[in-house]
Amino acid sequence: MLALALGAAGRGASRGALLAGILDAIARRGLYAGSREQLTPVLRDPPSLLPLSFVLSRLLISPRRALDIAARSVAAYSLGPGAVERVAAVDAGAVAGRRSDPAEQRAEDED
Numbered sequence: 598m599l600a601l602a603l604g605a606a607g608r609g610a611s612r613g614a615l616l617a618g619i620l621d622a623i624a625r626r627g628l629y630a631g632s633r634e635q636l637t638p639v640l641r642d643p644p645s646l647l648p649l650s651f652v653l654s655r656l657l658i659s660p661r662r663a664l665d666i667a668a669r670s671v672a673a674y675s676l677g678p679g680a681v682e683r684v685a686a687v688d689a690g691a692v693a694g695r696r697s698d699p700a701e702q703r704a705e706d707e708d
Contacts, residue, residue, distance in 0.1 A: 598622040598629070599636050599649055606656045606663035615656055 598619065606615055621627040622634075637645040656663060676684070 598634055599652060601628075602653060602656055603663050603667055606660040607667065610660060612657055612660060615653075615660060619653060 601622075602615055602618060605618060610618075618628075622629045622632075625632065637649040639646040639649065652666060655666060
């Protein structure tokens with residue numbers, strides 16, 4: 598429900614359309630008929646109701662903020678350019694305790 602609400606709001610859905618979608622999800626009708634919530638399964642994980650309620654309330658207050666909400670969420674857990682460069686610079690063989698040059702590794706293995 599959360600991802601679909603963010604997507605709908607990001608495409609310009611009105612507050613009324615968002616609310617209708619939320620009610621459909623709760624009642625499991627329409628698009629949500631026969632579906633199971635995976636991202637925020639509040640029946641199996643009651644604390645997941647907190648972030649779900651927070652984001653849905655923000656979307657209902659201002660649907661135009663959907664892209665900002667999504668961008669901030671991704672920024673909170675994604676790697677920045679500096680981290681990507683550092684990871685790319687790591688010699689995978691050295692991390693595994695092996696040489697990255699196959700010839701050097703063979704010579705070491707023969708010793």
